[in-house]
Amino acid sequence: MNEVNSDVAEENLITVTGLTKQYPEFALRDISFQLPAGYIMGMIGPNGAGKTTTIKALLDMVRPDSGQLTLLGGTTPAARVACRDDLGVQLDGSIYPDTWRVKQVAAALAPFFPQWDAALFADLCQDMAIPQKTKYKDMSRGTQVKLQLAAALAHHPRLLVLDEPTAGLDPLARDELLTRLQDFIADGQHSVLLSTHLTADLERIADYVLYIRDGRQQFFGHVDDLLGAYVLVKGGPADLTPALQAAVIGLRRYGEGFTGLLPAAAGDDLPATVVTEPITLEELMIYFGRGAHDAQRN
Numbered sequence: 001m002n003e004v005n006s007d008v009a010e011e012n013l014i015t016v017t018g019l020t021k022q023y024p025e026f027a028l029r030d031i032s033f034q035l036p037a038g039y040i041m042g043m044i045g046p047n048g049a050g051k052t053t054t055i056k057a058l059l060d061m062v063r064p065d066s067g068q069l070t071l072l073g074g075t076t077p078a079a080r081v082a083c084r085d086d087l088g089v090q091l092d093g094s095i096y097p098d099t100w101r102v103k104q105v106a107a108a109l110a111p112f113f114p115q116w117d118a119a120l121f122a123d124l125c126q127d128m129a130i131p132q133k134t135k136y137k138d139m140s141r142g143t144q145v146k147l148q149l150a151a152a153l154a155h156h157p158r159l160l161v162l163d164e165p166t167a168g169l170d171p172l173a174r175d176e177l178l179t180r181l182q183d184f185i186a187d188g189q190h191s192v193l194l195s196t197h198l199t200a201d202l203e204r205i206a207d208y209v210l211y212i213r214d215g216r217q218q219f220f221g222h223v224d225d226l227l228g229a230y231v232l233v234k235g236g237p238a239d240l241t242p243a244l245q246a247a248v249i250g251l252r253r254y255g256e257g258f259t260g261l262l263p264a265a266a267g268d269d270l271p272a273t274v275v276t277e278p279i280t281l282e283e284l285m286i287y288f289g290r291g292a293h294d295a296q297r298n
């Protein structure tokens, strides 16, 4: 993870301002974020939050209703297509024809990318243990993801946009990918945008996080700022005053007490018997999710 230095003017590889997209049963509303060169940004949010829709809008696979998108300096769809050589993409789900093997993937992609590096692609396939003779449809889900990642990296992009890249990977492969992504940005010129449900991955490698729920942006900023904004509170039944109950997010009561989240500033004036602890991204998502469910039920 690079140290974030707000004093230095940074080149943004992605700028999204006021992105909205309306589907019959879903609305993505007013999403805004920037990704400077040299950083990793993670998108988190529950199933159906709008992460993939945001990525697809950025890649011009979905037409936004409003908002401005700048990708690698391209502000129009045509300009964004023109900079595709600098963009490596991995999408959730199968993307190659069933019968393709590694060789066909290389043959199909090389003509589209002037910077395609056949030797690098072969090395990546070997490193990731991608079988040469297996048809795409017969590869495991994790191997299909690895093949997409190898293809995304093989043309030396400046920016990687990855939709759940670690979802199908075993722990060793996940660890290797995260290290690869850290190496990718280490020169300060490259960036990664990835969506994931594996929040521990983001705590390890991400500088920035975009948190979306029900199509609405809940937070965009530094991971540490998000984690620093809330504390986990735990106390006994007598500690749960009406004021505290009203303030706690995602309150859960159990036999000996309660747990929930509190804005960090509200954690200062608690009785000594209430324990506060730092939160993880996973806890943040669970407690906010519970809070939203509880609000819907009431």
Ligand SMILES: Nc1ncnc2c1ncn2[C@@H]1O[C@H](COP(=O)(O)OP(=O)(O)OP(=O)(O)O)[C@@H](O)[C@H]1O
Pocket (backbone or CB within 6 Å): 023, 024, 025, 026, 045, 046, 047, 048, 049, 050, 051, 052, 053, 054
């Ligand atoms: N083409 C479409 N037509 C109608 N609704 C759509 C379309 N594409 C996506 N949606 C809806 O948009 C919502 C957001 O979907 P999206 O795939 O962006 O969520 P996500 O955050 O990536 O979820 P997950 O974590 O489950 O992958 C969902 O309710 C989905 O059904």
